[in-house]
Amino acid sequence: MEDERKGKPAAVIGGMYAKAKQRVLNKMGRRTTLTRNPRVDFISKRVEEIKSKKSRVHSLAVSARSQLKETQKTISDLDRAMLDAFKDELGERKWDEEKGTYVRALHPEEKRLVADMERVLNRCRETMGRVIDAYLEHLDDISKKPLTYNTPEEDARLAKVMETKEQYKTIRTLYSDAMIDQDAELASGGNTTNSTQTKVDEAKRAYEEMSEKLCDDALKYEHIYRDELAQRVSAHFMAEQHLLRGVSASMKDFMPYTKGLTLNWEEMRATRRANLAAAKRGSFDDEDFSNIMSSALPNPEAQSEEREVEKGSANPFGGIASDISHGASSAAHAISNAGKNASKSISGMVASYGAKSAVKGLKK
Numbered sequence: 001m002e003d004e005r006k007g008k009p010a011a012v013i014g015g016m017y018a019k020a021k022q023r024v025l026n027k028m029g030r031r032t033t034l035t036r037n038p039r040v041d042f043i044s045k046r047v048e049e050i051k052s053k054k055s056r057v058h059s060l061a062v063s064a065r066s067q068l069k070e071t072q073k074t075i076s077d078l079d080r081a082m083l084d085a086f087k088d089e090l091g092e093r094k095w096d097e098e099k100g101t102y103v104r105a106l107h108p109e110e111k112r113l114v115a116d117m118e119r120v121l122n123r124c125r126e127t128m129g130r131v132i133d134a135y136l137e138h139l140d141d142i143s144k145k146p147l148t149y150n151t152p153e154e155d156a157r158l159a160k161v162m163e164t165k166e167q168y169k170t171i172r173t174l175y176s177d178a179m180i181d182q183d184a185e186l187a188s189g190g191n192t193t194n195s196t197q198t199k200v201d202e203a204k205r206a207y208e209e210m211s212e213k214l215c216d217d218a219l220k221y222e223h224i225y226r227d228e229l230a231q232r233v234s235a236h237f238m239a240e241q242h243l244l245r246g247v248s249a250s251m252k253d254f255m256p257y258t259k260g261l262t263l264n265w266e267e268m269r270a271t272r273r274a275n276l277a278a279a280k281r282g283s284f285d286d287e288d289f290s291n292i293m294s295s296a297l298p299n300p301e302a303q304s305e306e307r308e309v310e311k312g313s314a315n316p317f318g319g320i321a322s323d324i325s326h327g328a329s330s331a332a333h334a335i336s337n338a339g340k341n342a343s344k345s346i347s348g349m350v351a352s353y354g355a356k357s358a359v360k361g362l363k364k
Contacts, residue, residue, distance in 0.1 A: 035172055035176055037172075037211055039211065039215055040168070040211050040214055040215060043214070043215050043218040043219065043222075044165065044214070044218065046218065046222060047158075047161055047218050047221060047222070050147075050221075050222065050225050051158075053146075053147060054146040054147050054148070055146075057142065057146035057147055058142075058143050058146045061139045061140075061142040061143035061146065062139075062143050064139055065136055065139040065140065065143070068132065068135070068136065068139070069136065072128075072129075072132050076125065079121065079125075083117070083118070083121065086261070086263075087114055088104070089104070089263055090104060090106055090110050090114065090263060090265070091104035091105050091106040091107065091110060092104065092105050092107075093105075107265055109265050109266075109269060110265045113265060113268060113269060113272070116257065117254075117257045117258075120253055120254050120257055121254055121257075123253070124250050124251050124253055124254045125250075127246075127249075127250035128246070128247055128250040128251065131242075131243060131246030131247055131250055132243070132247070134239075134242070134243075134246075135239055135240070135242070135243040138235075138236070138239040142232075142236060145232070146232075147225070147228075147229055147232050147233075148224065148225055148228040148229065148232060149228055149232070151224075153224065154221070154224045154225075157217065157220050157221040157224060158221055160217050160221075161214070161217045161218050161221050164210070164213055164214045164217045165214060167210060168210045168211065168213075168214045171203070171206050171207050171210045172207055172210075174203050174206070174207075175203040175204055175206070175207040177203075178196070178199045178200040178203040178204075179200060179203075181196055181199070181200075182196050182197070182200050252279075253279075255275075255279075255284070256272060256275035256276045256278070256279045256284060257272060257275070259271070259275055259284075260275065
């Protein structure tokens, strides 16, 4: 009798410890033989996976929208910088008395060609802006309705799943507690009492019923996800295709103005006319991108030959030698004082250089 009295408190304490441990394991998401339910565990994980995928798509859509907007601005700034750099090299370089520096004097035809280029580029930019704005609206839609249409029915079913899941957790705890109490009675050497057995049977029945209900609610939610997913994915890639095609088409009118670009306005005008005529015939864009890029790459050997300066070649600033003669005289005087022994050879080089420079016009 004494051993039996000692066994009951120990069983009670052991049961309390087992229940506390079971609650901790449940909180951590770890299942035991008392709480393991493959069907419920699978469908619960499935719901969480769907929520996680939708959350990721939402975040990526928001990020893509922000980055695309910034990229659009950066590309526009880049295009402007490239065009400005080209414009700065057009025209004939001349000395400006009032400004006291060199300036580029544009030929009227150069002004017209540049104005046409800017006009067409601005028009293309407006078209591209509309295309990108349409895709930004799509990204807004994706961020608000990721992977599904987020209908009221879907929201209601998800809310029902989460509500049922909380009820399931409560009933699962009651069931595991009843099983722990039964095990404690058996461990103390006695038999399960009628009240304990009744409690176990009722808890088990409620647990099984709630398990079925949770599975049913979760499957209904999954059905909506699977039913709408393909449509949303298809719509996304269609919008992406429209973006890429639209951006390409928006710049198509500008390409005849840039292909074969040169700083010689006569050549540029002739090339542009040929390009526009080809575009009108529909044969301008027959070349693929790789061929265009290959033809645009520099030829180091050819450039080396073109840029090799011949001995005694004309000074590109010779046309304004008279305007800065005082500067040249000062430089020659300084050179003369710097090396008396080499004055003859240096003076000869300066004289020859100045004579040839004076008869040359200012080069581009």
